[in-house]
Amino acid sequence: MKYVLWQVLGMVLVALGGQGVIRLLIDQDKPGVLGWVPGGFAAHLIGYLVVTAVGGVLAGWAAERVQKAKAGR
Template sequence: MKFDLSQALGVLLLVLGAQGAIRLLIDHDKLGLLSGLDAGFGVTLGLYVVVVVIGAVLAGWSRDRAKAAGRRR
């Protein structure tokens, strides 16, 4: 149960990062959630990619830990 929240957070980060990166690639002027940074296209795209990677790693790690905890019970 304790890993379910971190897995949901990882999936949320993955979805938001991927959606923002795809939107930015289609329309370079729409920076999405990171528009307040005024960092430009490249930096913003890089940040979205980092968010996607963090979300994927967090979701995968949480899933593995939840499966391992379930086997121990």
């Protein structure tokens, strides 16, 4: 059950990061949640890409753990 929660968290991070990237590319004047990060457009874009990548890795890792747990039953 705990790996399912990690998987959900990873998917939420992918959704938020992906949405942030798309919004930032469309309207560069509104950085959104990462507006507090100094460095301008490039820093905000990299930040959203990192959040998206971390979410993808976390969701994938958790999905593998869930499959292993199901196979072990």
